[in-house]
Amino acid sequence: MSESLSDWLALREPADFAARSAALTRAVVDALPRRRPLRILDLATGTGANVRYLARFLPPDHKWLLVDRDPELLAEASRRTAAMMAVDTKCFDLGPLDRPEIFANRDFVTASALLDLVSERWLRDLAERCRAARAAVLFALTYNGRSQCSPVEPEDDAIRELMNRHQRANDKGFGRAAGPDAVDRAERCFAAAGYVMTREPSDWALPSEMHALQRELIEGWAEAAAEIAPEESAMIQSWRVRRQDHVAQNRSRIVVGHDDLGGWLP
Numbered sequence: 262m263s264e265s266l267s268d269w270l271a272l273r274e275p276a277d278f279a280a281r282s283a284a285l286t287r288a289v290v291d292a293l294p295r296r297r298p299l300r301i302l303d304l305a306t307g308t309g310a311n312v313r314y315l316a317r318f319l320p321p322d323h324k325w326l327l328v329d330r331d332p333e334l335l336a337e338a339s340r341r342t343a344a345m346m347a348v349d350t351k352c353f354d355l356g357p358l359d360r361p362e363i364f365a366n367r368d369f370v371t372a373s374a375l376l377d378l379v380s381e382r383w384l385r386d387l388a389e390r391c392r393a394a395r396a397a398v399l400f401a402l403t404y405n406g407r408s409q410c411s412p413v414e415p416e417d418d419a420i421r422e423l424m425n426r427h428q429r430a431n432d433k434g435f436g437r438a439a440g441p442d443a444v445d446r447a448e449r450c451f452a453a454a455g456y457v458m459t460r461e462p463s464d465w466a467l468p469s470e471m472h473a474l475q476r477e478l479i480e481g482w483a484e485a486a487a488e489i490a491p492e493e494s495a496m497i498q499s500w501r502v503r504r505q506d507h508v509a510q511n512r513s514r515i516v517v518g519h520d521d522l523g524g525w526l527p
């Protein structure tokens with residue numbers, strides 16, 4: 262399980278880096294205190310892509326705590342960030358959000374590719390934890406329910422709708438996922454906790470030569486669609502074959518809508 266997740270995270274990292282908003286990252290980093298080494302918390306770290314992305318924006322003196330429920334991904338995160346910095350890791354389920362000590366004295370709380378997996382209740386609790394620490398926040402690469410494939414196939418919209426339904430039915434231990442509504446809900450929860458929030462698009466724009474990532478994406482969408490609507494299996498299978506053929510023929514381009522969301526307390 263964690264090996265295939267690790268492979269998927271490696272595959273998406275270049276697209277993630279190209280998509281993220283440098284302007285929003287700089288705005289959040291500019292709001293961080295400068296009087297002491299920064300204490301940063303990365304939630305659902307995976308193999309540490311968020312740490313690798315953010316390192317170049319941060320002042321040299323900072324300490325990271327990385328949390329994930331998967332010990333193998335965390336070990337990989339430690340290994341792959343060792344040349345840049347020392348990090349602490351903690352392995353536990355973030356679902357209950359019942360470990361307030363991880364937020365204590367944090368200047369900056371961040372996550373990437375996480376918020377679409379969590380529930381509104383979890384977002385409300387997270388906003389309260391962050392506010393109590395007076396931490397600035399940056400949540401990158403949250404799927405926003407939009408996608409566009411080229412060349413167009415007649416079922417593209419139907420598959421996207423099924424995939425979005427599947428996302429909203431997800432529960433990874435955080436309660437029922439906000440899915441494509443996560444950015445709106447997070448913005449509302451953090452604003453209600455007193456944060457000034459800013460949002461920037463961070464869409465993936467996958468060119469035809471990104472074969473492997475496109476292939477995995479199409480397989481993932483088809484699998485999710487078939488899981489939520491098994492009665493549509495024939496339509497989904499036929500769509501999958503045509504989309505994979507576009508990839509194989511070097512003519513497929515896919516845009517996947519994401520947003521980055523940042524905030525700080527005035």
Ligand SMILES: C[S@@+](CC[C@H](N)C(=O)[O-])C[C@H]1O[C@@H](n2cnc3c(N)ncnc32)[C@H](O)[C@@H]1O
Pocket residue numbers: 270304305306307308309310311328329330331334353354355356372373374375433434435
């Ligand atoms: C899509 S990956 C994103 C990883 C990383 N932030 C990145 O951008 O590459 C989601 C991560 O959430 C972690 N995760 C999922 N459910 C979790 C839970 N209940 N508690 C802690 N981590 C969880 C997974 O192990 C995985 O590493």
